[in-house]
Amino acid sequence: MASPLAARIRPTELSDFVGQKHLVSEGKPLYRIIESGNIPNMIFCGPSGVGKTTLASIIAAKTQKTLHRLNATTASTGDIKTIISSLSTLEGTNGILLYLDEIQYFNKKQQQILLEFIEDGSITLIASTTENPYFYVYNAILSRSTIFEFRPVESKDVLKAVKRAFDAVREETGLKIETEDGTEEYISQTCGGDVRKAINAVELLTSVKVGQKEVFVTLENAKLVSQRSNMKYDRDGDAHYDILSAFQKSIRGSDENAALHYLARLIESDDLPSICRRLLVIAAEDIGLAYPNAISITKACVDSALQLGFPEARIPLADAVILLATAPKSNSGVCAVDAALERIRTGEYGDVPDILKDSHYSGSEKLGHGTGYKYAHMFPDHWVKQQYLPDKIKNDVYYEYGDNKTEQAAKAYWDKIKKK
Numbered sequence: 001m002a003s004p005l006a007a008r009i010r011p012t013e014l015s016d017f018v019g020q021k022h023l024v025s026e027g028k029p030l031y032r033i034i035e036s037g038n039i040p041n042m043i044f045c046g047p048s049g050v051g052k053t054t055l056a057s058i059i060a061a062k063t064q065k066t067l068h069r070l071n072a073t074t075a076s077t078g079d080i081k082t083i084i085s086s087l088s089t090l091e092g093t094n095g096i097l098l099y100l101d102e103i104q105y106f107n108k109k110q111q112q113i114l115l116e117f118i119e120d121g122s123i124t125l126i127a128s129t130t131e132n133p134y135f136y137v138y139n140a141i142l143s144r145s146t147i148f149e150f151r152p153v154e155s156k157d158v159l160k161a162v163k164r165a166f167d168a169v170r171e172e173t174g175l176k177i178e179t180e181d182g183t184e185e186y187i188s189q190t191c192g193g194d195v196r197k198a199i200n201a202v203e204l205l206t207s208v209k210v211g212q213k214e215v216f217v218t219l220e221n222a223k224l225v226s227q228r229s230n231m232k233y234d235r236d237g238d239a240h241y242d243i244l245s246a247f248q249k250s251i252r253g254s255d256e257n258a259a260l261h262y263l264a265r266l267i268e269s270d271d272l273p274s275i276c277r278r279l280l281v282i283a284a285e286d287i288g289l290a291y292p293n294a295i296s297i298t299k300a301c302v303d304s305a306l307q308l309g310f311p312e313a314r315i316p317l318a319d320a321v322i323l324l325a326t327a328p329k330s331n332s333g334v335c336a337v338d339a340a341l342e343r344i345r346t347g348e349y350g351d352v353p354d355i356l357k358d359s360h361y362s363g364s365e366k367l368g369h370g371t372g373y374k375y376a377h378m379f380p381d382h383w384v385k386q387q388y389l390p391d392k393i394k395n396d397v398y399y400e401y402g403d404n405k406t407e408q409a410a411k412a413y414w415d416k417i418k419k420k
Contacts, residue, residue, distance in 0.1 A: 003202065004199075004203065004205075005168065005169065005200070005202065005203040006165075006171075006195075006196045006199040006200060007164060008168065009164060009199070010053075010054050010380070011054055011058065011220050012057070012061060013058065014034060014058055016159050016164075017051060017055060017085035018051070018152055018153060018157040018158065018161050018195060019050060019051055019151075019153030019154065019157045019158075019193075019195065020050070020051055020055070020148075020151065022151070022270075023148055023150070024055070028149075030055075030148055030237055032141075034058070034059055034368045035375045037062055037063060037385065039059060039062075039065075039097065039124050039126075040145070040146050040147055041124060041125045041126075041141075041144050041145040041146070042122070042125070042126050042127070042130040042146050042147070042148060043068060043103070043126075043127045043128070043129065043133050043137060043141075043142070043145045043146070043147045043148070044056065044129070044148050044150055045128070045129050045130070045132065045133050045147060045148070045149055045150065046130070046149055046150025046151060046302055047130060047150070047193070047239070048154060048192075048194060048196065049153075049193075049195050049196035049197055049312070050151065050152060050153050050193060050194065051150060051153070051195065052101075052128040052150055053099075053101060053128060054410075055326035056099045056126045056224075057099070057129065057232050057391065059097075059126065060097050060099060060126070061213050063097055063124075064086060064094045064187060065095045065097040066086070066095075066096050066097070066098050067092070067096075067099065068083050068096055068097070068099070069098075069099045069101070070083075070098065070099070070100050070101070071100075071101045071102060072090060072100060072101065072103050072104070072105035072106045072110075072173070073100045073101075073102050073105045075100075075106075076213075077109070077110055077113065077406060080110060080113050080114060081113070081210065082098060083098060083121075083123070084113075084117060086125070087122050087397075088115070094278050095122055095123065095124060096122065096124070096128070097123075097124045097126065098114075098124070098125050099125070099126050099127075099128075100125060100127040100128070100131070101127075101128050102128065102407045103128065103129050103132075103133075103136070104129045104130075104131045104136035104137070104138060105189075107139065107245075108138055111137065111138040111141050111312070112138060112140070114263055115138075115140050115144075116140070116147075117256050118144055118283050119144060120143070121175060125141075125290055127141075127145070133147055143216050149220055149292070150195070152192060152194070153193045153194075153195050154193070155183065155185075155188045155189045155193075156188075158188040158189075158193070158195055158198050159184060159185060159188040160201060160336020161195045161198060161199060162184050162187050162188050162198050162199070162320045163184060164250075165198075165199045165202040166179065166184070166202055166205070169202065169203070173206075173210075173214065174213075175206065175208065175215055175258055176213060176215070176243065177206060177214075177216040178213050178214075178215075178217070179216075179217040180216070180217065180218045180221055181215050181219075183218065183219045183222045184330050185321060186222050186223070186226075187201050187202065187222055187226070190226045191226075192290075201222065201225050201226060201239065204225045205221055205225060206224060214362065219235065224356060225264065225352065228271075237329050240271075240274070243262055243265055243266060244260075244266070244274060244278055246262050246279070247259060247262035247263065247266065247275075248278055248280060248282055248286070250262055250325070251282050251286060251321065251324045251325045252286045252327065252329065254280070254325055254329065255325065255358075256267070256321070256322050256326055258323035259320065259321050259322075260321060261324045263275065263318065263321050265315060267310065267313075267317070270310060272305065272309070272310065272313060275305075275317055276302040276305060276306060277332060277407050279298050279301070279302055279317070279324065280295075280298060280299065280319070282298075283295045283297075283298035283299075283320075283324060284326055284333065284334070284336045284360065285330070285331060285388070286324070286328045286329055286330075286331060287324055287327045287329055287330065287332060288329075288332060288333040288334070288402075288404060289332055289333055289402060289404075289407050290327065290328040290329055290330035290402055290404035290405075290406055290407065291327045291328055291404075291406065291408075291420030292406070294323060294327050297323060298318070298324065299315065300316075300321045301316040301320035301323075302320065304316040305317050312411065328404045328405070328406075330404050330406075330407060331402075332399060332400060332402040332407060333399075334347070335399075335400070336398045336400070337398075338401035339398040339399075340398045343393060343396060343398075345395045348393075349390055349392055350390030350391050350392030350393060351390055352390060353387055353388065353389075353390060353391070354367075354368045354369055354370075354371065354372075355370065355371065355372045355386070356370075356388065357368070357369035357370060359371075360375075367385040373386075374386050381417045383417050383418070385418075
């Protein structure tokens with residue numbers, strides 16, 4: 001059975017490698033490491049299809065070490081021990097380079113087995129992961145490894161791989177292949193920075209029946225084989241939280257266009273629950289008391305979106321996003337409650353003042369509970385000077401009025417009353 005086209009045309013030289021210019025351009029750290037041939041333990045993290053395995057293979061070819069490959073999704077502890085046992089044989093004379101794909105699927109014990117051998121240099125580890133290594137890789141492994149973050153490949157670089165893929169098919173099959181104008185560019189732009197996905201599309205588009213000698217690849221067919229969503233998105237992975245973080249920060253920064261961009265990415269991923277939850281948080285956390293109605297309006301938009309479902313849900317969601325992005329901002333509420341929580345967590349706050357304690361039972365008066373309490377509604381402006389905080393923290397201040405119109409109006413109101 002023939003291997004996939006992406007595997008057959010995998011680059012073997014750094015000069016054919018596409019993308020990751022921030023790592024492998026001349027003079028960059030990883031470029032210097034590869035050229036030196038002195039390979040440290042490394043962890044490659046980033047989305048799939050961006051060259052982690054390819055670059056590891058190129059690096060391995062430049063060393064004199066024996067290369068072993070393991071995929072943590074299927075490898076066992078026994079596989080690790082087999083590699084370790086080879087260290088004492090001729091195979092391990094110059095050391096072993098272990099390429100471990102998807103290291104996040106190894107448990108702590110499996111990772112610890114490798115520790116002794118990567119520490120003394122008898123095994124050089126190049127691991128890859130699509131997850132955040134700081135969450136999934138054992139700390140002792142992390143401290144002995146250099147971490148390189150891979151990014152989605154830019155479409156102009158993917159285009160080079162797409163053209164190479166078409167040329168490879170022509171050479172392998174002898175087919176006369178022509179492409180409609182814009183087709184190669186479309187494949188490159190809609191793969192979401194995943195080179196493998198783009199090459200797979202080429203392979204599908206050039207599949208022909210036995211005896212066929214020519215194929216014309218149309219833009220329409222390219223659109224059909226491209227997946228609906230070409231974004232890097234996993235509701236349990238880093239991309240999920242990265243997009244949601246960018247979504248909230250764009251609204252907080254009052255950039256409605258960026259906020260709509262990230263909303264569109266979330267919509268394309270059918271992630272309605274995450275959008276709704278985040279909008280409710282933003283309304284309270286980032287707009288808050290500067291425009292209190294934003295909370296109820298956002299809740300109404302969220303309720304509408306949940307009842308409508310996609311595609312109509314995009315309309316109230318967009319309304320909420322634009323409203324929140326263009327609204328005045330205040331985080332005074334979240335700052336205030338966090339300050340109060342911080343005080344509580346110190347354990348130094350004292351007892352509830354006696355005048356505030358429950359007095360709705362016989363015997364409370366003997367305990368002094370409620371005695372002397374002043375009912376605010378019986379005084380002018382419904383306010384009377386009285387201590388509400390425990391004695392130990394009676395001078396604590398948690399809430400600072402925001403500098404927006406709404407909160408400053410409230411401040412002016414209470415300043416006037418409390419100074420009477």
